[in-house]
Amino acid sequence: MKLFRGLMVGAIAATSLFAAGSVAEAKQPYPCGFYRDGANYPWYGHCDEPPPTNVQITIKLLFSPNQTWCVAPGPTKLPDIATNAWWNGKLC
Numbered sequence: 001m002k003l004f005r006g007l008m009v010g011a012i013a014a015t016s017l018f019a020a021g022s023v024a025e026a027k028q029p030y031p032c033g034f035y036r037d038g039a040n041y042p043w044y045g046h047c048d049e050p051p052p053t054n055v056q057i058t059i060k061l062l063f064s065p066n067q068t069w070c071v072a073p074g075p076t077k078l079p080d081i082a083t084n085a086w087w088n089g090k091l092c
Contacts, residue, residue: 032046044078052072057087060082
């Protein structure tokens with residue numbers, strides 16, 4: 001009986017964690033990281049949990065040197081010639 005009760009508690013906890021992750025992802029209105037919208041414009045989505053923090057990203061540009069930007073939580077429009085962007089591990 002104790003084994004069955006332990007398995008049930010474990011299953012409920014795993015289900016709760018999965019459901020909480022799904023809810024958090026569902027409320028995000030934009031993708032996290034580099035993405036292109038329906039019109040093929042480049043964006044960077046900084047997904048953040050409270051407290052909000054600004055992060056530094058590196059932007060790879062076509063035929064130009066990389067740029068470094070400080071972005072706040074939320075979507076940020078990038079230059080049209082951006083081919084990729086990523087968080088470089090720094091806060092700003």
